[in-house]
Amino acid sequence: MQPSLWSSAVRIFDLSLGQMLWSRRSVFLGLVVGGPVVLAVALRLAEASGLLFTLDRPRPAGAMLYGMMIWLIYVRFIVPVLGVFYGTSLIADEIEDRTLTYLFTRPIQRAAVIVGKYLAYLVCTGLLLLPSVVIVFFLVVPLGRGAAIAGLFPALLTDLGMLGLGLAAYGAVFAFVGARLKRPLLVGLLFALGWEPAALLAPGYLKRLTVAYYLQALIAHEMPQDGLRGAFLQAFREVPSLGTSLVGLAVIVGVGLWLAGRTVERREYVLEQ
Amino acid sequence: MGIVDAHHLSKWYGQVIGLNDVTLSVPPGITGLLGPNGAGKSTFMKLMTGQLKPSQGAITVLGEPIWGNPALYFRIGFCPEQDAFYERMTGLEWVTALVRLNGVDEAEADRLARGALDLVELTAVGDKKIGAYSKGMRQRVKMAQALVHDPELVVLDEPLSGMDPLVRRKTIRMIKEWGRQGKSIIVSSHILHEIEAMTANILLISQGRILAEGDVHQIRELIDEHPHTVHIRAERTRALAREFLAYDDVLSLKFEDDAVVVETGRPDVFYARLTELAASGELGVIHEVTSPDDNLQAVFRYLVKP
């Protein structure tokens, strides 16, 4: 009897997790999640040596800096880029490595392959990204006019949940993009770094066609004012309710994975010889 | 109904026709799929293994349509041509991981994988990383993953590619043994003598069309317009030649060293006369009679026109 979609996906997950963790991608992932940690360490060292803050302006609160890092580094950069990188590669890697044939000639639904790999991506990126956030939190929050860590702890938990949901949503969207298109990376980058920032600025319903719209509603920290764009974003920011955001993200994950599964079931993949 | 049945099967890629209106039935046993590069062998194999969908027509494998029918893979094993693996895994890990996708548990998967590696004589290196395997080992571990779940039909795409002669011979022996055990095997190659060593049942494909199917000797006999060449090494070649000239089925003669090479349009009649001559000894001793073109190469050459 043919194994169920879920049990097949779990077996693909088992097969893929090790591949993902020990591939060259893990070098990139390590650099990406290590970057903010290195920055946090540098900021602590700079503060300790007195180099960090100038005398003629008030010392920024560590909590504000932490919030800024969540916005600028994790939400606007790391999570979408990881989603693009891993999500578009779920099937594309197997095609490039010409190992897809082995998976597609097993008695499992093709959709199980992408679901299993998606689960591996979530675990892989989550296991590396979330500890990075925790370390940054403990290093940065006490900086400057440092607030009590305990008081901000709920914000950390919210951030971890929010980033996990972000990885899930972007991963699902780009899993579909990767399954559907021949050049998924460019489209993925266009979406994450082009479409999303532009749509968030636009009035009306366009912003609802982004992941960032639902995700940014879950961020507990104030949006940074990094120039004109930041000011525009702040001015035109429309914040959906918590329920709307969670439902929206869940729909994005579900629809993204469903479309990805449907695509691999129907598409013919011709591997180069 | 055969193992694989194609009915007006066509496949095109944009403007390029990969397979053109193919109707055939592959019988159980070992079948060689033969053709030059670009003939459509790979396209046919991909259609047969459900990697491609027909553009037109239908293909059934073991009585069922293959596209979108993953349950059929319980009964089919496929060894693709590409040299691609999860290099960091050992041979045992890799075959185990793949057979687990058949729904077997960890312990059973391990047992089956060890059995498959044993079949292809890779037990000793099962715990080595595939990245460290030689070319022959890599080919064999590919075959192991195709056989691990004991399928009824095994499809092998260029299985002997890159193997040295010793390993090649061993592998041919293995394939014949699997055929004797009751498996149906479809093996593709463009190396004629390899296919000949495995089976007499062939499918000859060229430019997306099936040129011939069936027993290679029967096919050869059917190619009437190509006379049969018979090479006779004898004591008195010129005397034999004078005798042959009287036969109206002999179309041409030439001399080579200590032999006379005859082209005949009716090999059955010619051989009967030759046997009588050899038995009577009246035209000297006949040392050897061979037919350089009663083989696959001749069939291939005659049918596959450039």
Add this chain to the structure above:
Amino acid sequence: MPIHDQGYRRYTGTRMPRGRTWAVITTAGLRTLLAQRQFLALLLLSWLPFVVRAVQIYAAANLPQMAFIAPTAETFRQFLDQQDVFVFFVTVYVGAGLIANDRRGNALQIYLSKPLSRAEYVFGKMAILMAFLLLVTWVPGMLLLFVQVSFAGSFDFLLDNLHLFPAITLFSFVQAAAVSAAMLALSSLSNSSRFVGIIYAGLMFFSFALFGVLRAATGGSSLSWVAFGNNLAQIGDVMFRVPPRFSTPWGVSLAVIVALMAVSAFILERRVRGVEVIA
């Protein structure tokens, strides 16, 4: 002799002078990319801002009530700023696979077994990317100047802003050269063009994010040099004689660009080889 030899004969025609073989690589690369519809669409899209600006210049020149949108020197600076987005996408599309695909297909050995030096190979590849980058920066920039003169019907603007000629040219070439060198170096590090593309995007955007945080932490923009794009922007502002957007001295920004190109050259020297030498 009555019967002529039909066998192989050596080529006796003229040969391209040594040192020009890079052009063969460049021509082949350009042809391959221009045959791709997706890429042509990207190029077309990259010229939209030019069309918008041309309309702006036309309107300012011919409609008195639109005189307030008349172009200044800063307009040309802003135009090239806006083209940064297309510079990024063209770089990723064209540049990521330039050497990575050759490594993947083991073509480096074949290239370097020909009478082609490594420098010519690298230069040929770099010329492909630079050609397209200049097509989305220098060419529309210069055309915009020409459009300004044509629609205004006088050379006054040009004479008042003569520095725009060298500024557009120099900035476009520096940008194209720096970006091409960096992308080519990254491309030589991997067999996968996808991996290279994401590394490039990651480095670019992570450095911008890093600068954002450092600016908030330090309260100033003196650390703008950590973001590669900021260095190009800073020297661009200096070339166009507009107030620099960061407080980093332009010499520091220039030094960072030069250092990056030097590192890229070093990487290319180590990675572009016909054989791997294992001591």
